[in-house]
Amino acid sequence: MTLRLFRVDDRLVHGQVVIGWGRPLATRFIVLVDNGVCESDWEQDLYRMAVPNDVQLIFANVAEAAAHMVEWVADPRPGMLLTADLATMAALHDAVPALIRRINLGGLHHRPGRVERLRYIYLGEAEEALLRRLRRDGAEISAQDLPTTPAVDLEALLR
Amino acid sequence: MKPRTEALLRLLAVQASYTYERMAGIGVGHAAAPLLRDVFATRSVRERREAVARSADFFNSHPYLAGVAVGAEVKAEQDGVPGPVISRLRTALSGPLGALGDQLIWAGWVPALIGIGLIAAPWAGLWAIVGIVLVHNVLRLWLTAWGLDLGLREGLRVGGALQRSWLPRGAVEAQRVAAFAVGAALPVVAWQVLQHASRGEVGATVGVALVGVVLSVVPRTRVRVSGLRFGLLLVGVALLALGGLR
Numbered sequence: 001m002t003l004r005l006f007r008v009d010d011r012l013v014h015g016q017v018v019i020g021w022g023r024p025l026a027t028r029f030i031v032l033v034d035n036g037v038c039e040s041d042w043e044q045d046l047y048r049m050a051v052p053n054d055v056q057l058i059f060a061n062v063a064e065a066a067a068h069m070v071e072w073v074a075d076p077r078p079g080m081l082l083t084a085d086l087a088t089m090a091a092l093h094d095a096v097p098a099l100i101r102r103i104n105l106g107g108l109h110h111r112p113g114r115v116e117r118l119r120y121i122y123l124g125e126a127e128e129a130l131l132r133r134l135r136r137d138g139a140e141i142s143a144q145d146l147p148t149t150p151a152v153d154l155e156a157l158l159r
Numbered sequence: 160m161k162p163r164t165e166a167l168l169r170l171l172a173v174q175a176s177y178t179y180e181r182m183a184g185i186g187v188g189h190a191a192a193p194l195l196r197d198v199f200a201t202r203s204v205r206e207r208r209e210a211v212a213r214s215a216d217f218f219n220s221h222p223y224l225a226g227v228a229v230g231a232e233v234k235a236e237q238d239g240v241p242g243p244v245i246s247r248l249r250t251a252l253s254g255p256l257g258a259l260g261d262q263l264i265w266a267g268w269v270p271a272l273i274g275i276g277l278i279a280a281p282w283a284g285l286w287a288i289v290g291i292v293l294v295h296n297v298l299r300l301w302l303t304a305w306g307l308d309l310g311l312r313e314g315l316r317v318g319g320a321l322q323r324s325w326l327p328r329g330a331v332e333a334q335r336v337a338a339f340a341v342g343a344a345l346p347v348v349a350w351q352v353l354q355h356a357s358r359g360e361v362g363a364t365v366g367v368a369l370v371g372v373v374l375s376v377v378p379r380t381r382v383r384v385s386g387l388r389f390g391l392l393l394v395g396v397a398l399l400a401l402g403g404l405r
Contacts, residue, residue: 014219
């Protein structure tokens with residue numbers, strides 16, 4: 001499997017993703033799955049600027065991502081897939097559960113109604129329920145902002 | 160004081176209220192407030208409060224380029240762009256401004272100035288340090304003002320304007336200058352440190368440097384250890400080796 005990271009991060013493409021994970025994983029393509037960004041040219045322009053020239057950035061909505069997942073998994077180049085929220089990652093997992101086994105929580109920041117779980121993970125009740133449901137459906141979930149920091153298992157995260 | 164000047168001065172302290180909850184959000188909101196006060200002078204208080212609250216929401220980027228985001232969101236508010244779209248603009252700007260700022264400043268002009276300072280230090284002494292601190296701060300002030308004006312001019316179109324500007328190319332060139340300056344500084348520093356050292360001490364230093372070079376190209380090192388920790392570890396080993404020899 002060459003999609004090496006399935007990450008939920010509300011900042012989408014930024015330094016931790018491109019440099020922190022991208023360099024050690026030798027990432028050559030990034031799939032950004034977001035229904036809003038997929039329809040917004042100016043947002044796509046901005047995200048492209050955050051990616052080095054030798055890394056391909058692919059924009060897709062959930063339906064397109066589900067349709068192309070087999071192709072991306074078979075791609076010999078190392079890649080990663082990003083969503084800005086848990087609902088999008090859950091929708092994708094529901095569509096292709098066998099292809100998304102591990103989910104990385106990389107950044108879900110403060111919003112009204114969310115509680116701090118880690119410095120970079122804030123969760124509301126609905127999001128916690130969604131994470132538990134994803135785990136029941138077979139996904140391995142952990143929080144880890146960078147590869148050089150320890151991963152926190154979902155059990156410990158929600159304790 | 161004019162709103163732009165007030166915003167510019169506040170941008171110099173954009174990280175003063177840095178928190179994990181909102182990162183630089185409060186600083187950005189604080190910097191945007193004088194401009195928003197001006198923009199919303201003829202609109203309702205409720206609208207202005209909503210705009211100020213939006214501008215103080217979570218934001219993470221390079222602090223020296225935060226002016227681009229402040230300017231762009233103020234222009235978008237002025238143009239009557241819906242609130243949710245402005246929030247998306249802030250999110251979308253975080254990554255590129257962070258990446259470009261890291262390349263231009265942390266990987267570009269800062270190491271370049273340090274390299275130049277190290278080369279000049281044996282001859283200019285303390286003036287070398289004073290010089291690079293002055294140049295750094297002049298560049299920082301100029302960059303912040305440039306970014307604020309670009310954002311205020313372009314609003315939602317700021318992404319295209321950034322792409323067409325000198326910034327992406329400048330970020331690449333700054334890293335090349337940095338690599339050259341640090342490379343040129345290495346023999347000067349080595350000469351300064353080791354000119355009175357014994358052959359054993361020179362050998363130990365070269366040995367640690369070689370181990371560092373070899374380990375830094377091993378993929379496992381790059382995944383498991385951050386560059387800062389790795390560098391500090393090597394400096395520690397070098398100091399221990401030199402201490403053991405003396």
